[in-house]
Amino acid sequence: MNNPQSEIHNPKSAIVLLSGGMDSCVTAAILASEGYELNLLHTNYGQRTEGKELSCFHAQADYFKGARRLVANIGHLAAIGGSSLTDTHIEVSPANLESKEIPTSYVPFRNANILAIAASWGELIRADVIAIGAVEEDSSGYPDCRREFFDAFERTIDLGTRPETQIKIATPVITMSKAEIVQKGVELNAPLHLTWSCYRSEDLACGECDSCALRLRGFRNAGVNDPIPYQQSRQ
Amino acid sequence: MNNPQSEIHNPKSAIVLLSGGMDSCVTAAILASEGYELNLLHTNYGQRTEGKELSCFHAQADYFKGARRLVANIGHLAAIGGSSLTDTHIEVSPANLESKEIPTSYVPFRNANILAIAASWGELIRADVIAIGAVEEDSSGYPDCRREFFDAFERTIDLGTRPETQIKIATPVITMSKAEIVQKGVELNAPLHLTWSCYRSEDLACGECDSCALRLRGFRNAGVNDPIPYQQSRQ
Numbered sequence A, B: 001m002n003n004p005q006s007e008i009h010n011p012k013s014a015i016v017l018l019s020g021g022m023d024s025c026v027t028a029a030i031l032a033s034e035g036y037e038l039n040l041l042h043t044n045y046g047q048r049t050e051g052k053e054l055s056c057f058h059a060q061a062d063y064f065k066g067a068r069r070l071v072a073n074i075g076h077l078a079a080i081g082g083s084s085l086t087d088t089h090i091e092v093s094p095a096n097l098e099s100k101e102i103p104t105s106y107v108p109f110r111n112a113n114i115l116a117i118a119a120s121w122g123e124l125i126r127a128d129v130i131a132i133g134a135v136e137e138d139s140s141g142y143p144d145c146r147r148e149f150f151d152a153f154e155r156t157i158d159l160g161t162r163p164e165t166q167i168k169i170a171t172p173v174i175t176m177s178k179a180e181i182v183q184k185g186v187e188l189n190a191p192l193h194l195t196w197s198c199y200r201s202e203d204l205a206c207g208e209c210d211s212c213a214l215r216l217r218g219f220r221n222a223g224v225n226d227p228i229p230y231q232q233s234r235q
Helices: A004-008 A022-033 A050-063 A076-080 A110-125 A147-160 A178-187 A210-222 B022-033 B050-063 B076-080 B110-125 B147-160 B178-187 B210-222
Strands: A013-017 A037-044 A068-073 A129-131 A168-170 B013-017 B037-044 B068-073 B129-131 B168-170
Touching: A013 A022, A013 A110, A022 A037, A022 A129, A022 A178, A037 A050, A037 A110, A050 A068, A068 A110, A068 B076, A076 B068, A076 B110, A110 A129, A110 A147, A110 B076, A110 B110, A110 B147, A147 A168, A147 B110, A147 B147, A178 A210, B013 B022, B013 B110, B022 B037, B022 B129, B022 B178, B037 B050, B037 B110, B050 B068, B068 B110, B110 B129, B110 B147, B147 B168, B178 B210
Parallel strands: A013 A037, A013 A129, A037 A068, A129 A168, B013 B037, B013 B129, B037 B068, B129 B168
Antiparallel strands: none
16 A cells, blocks of 8 residues: 555554453454554453463463563452352353353353453553453353444543543454354464463363353364363263 | 452442542442442552552441452553553643643543452453542543543444443442532531542642642532642642
């Protein structure tokens, strides 16, 4: 392109919420493929598999070379409680992918907490976009994973920051099936082998929780081998 | 420290963001006078006067007997930086109460971070209201202190939480002058002697920063003696 403006523009800058899981990993790969400079944000919120997710975050951040990273500790979400992800007194239920109930793993308003941190960082580094790997298929029960919630949050950012701060919330995988996410990840060379999805354990994935069940179904439907290890060869 | 999860609730339940300052103290007194059960939330965000504000929070929480309390550490806001409140390399500017500029003390999108924590807690304990002591007079430069921002956040809570979660954001002092806040505090017996406003120091208030200047003008205009100690008898 000969547009002189394009030459003086800095690269577009994105903050990607990188949980350690597959959806956000593919989200980061999509933003990278679109030419965004990556700034990777991870939050520890006292979830059971916190250590594993953090190490996956760093491994993925190493893979996406040159990316800045920020790790935020929001252990108060665990102190507040109410979720099987953060409260070991509440059992992580076996998968029921047909249920329309809000799962026990729902952490009240978690995504708003993470997006608020991202927006604070984004305002300072003048990010153009905050990208989150929310997926409607597996989060129909999570109210803070729906696009209308993200639209409302985008407006909140617009009203609650400096006039010159213009940050969009990108949800590039929100309407994809898990199989489509796996395919997109393979196509973009996303480091799926460095991702973790299991809600229960950190060494071998349980294969039974909601998150494992969705992941396994996604790989199966995509006709791709899941590169991470499972208990009892559930894959 | 009360357990934030302890049992659910009385007629009307409010989470009050209690910073240690005067405006939120009077806000708590207003909610208490309206019959709300108080749940008091304080955040440490790496601000210069963090220790003093935290001790004022606990002293005020003791004063409002029976209130549950939650302290959240969000030091990542200091790690992100960009504000004279959290970055000791940026000077806290002397007061300029006529300026329309966003002050150096602005912490990017801070209130959204705090409100997100409050909403997570509020969803779990089924709070009816989150109350914040935002004041337009002294925060005209802070984009996250305007009522339209709070309206947008209220809608974000509505969309991002369980369908049965209905939480309003109350801003009972938002249109008051500082003098009116002082008068209201005196009228309701709010513990103004246990509040702290100075952005700079923790033993004797400096009397010179924006926050001190606004506070002192408020007490002067209300014809009330400020009960806290200042450097060089600036009061």
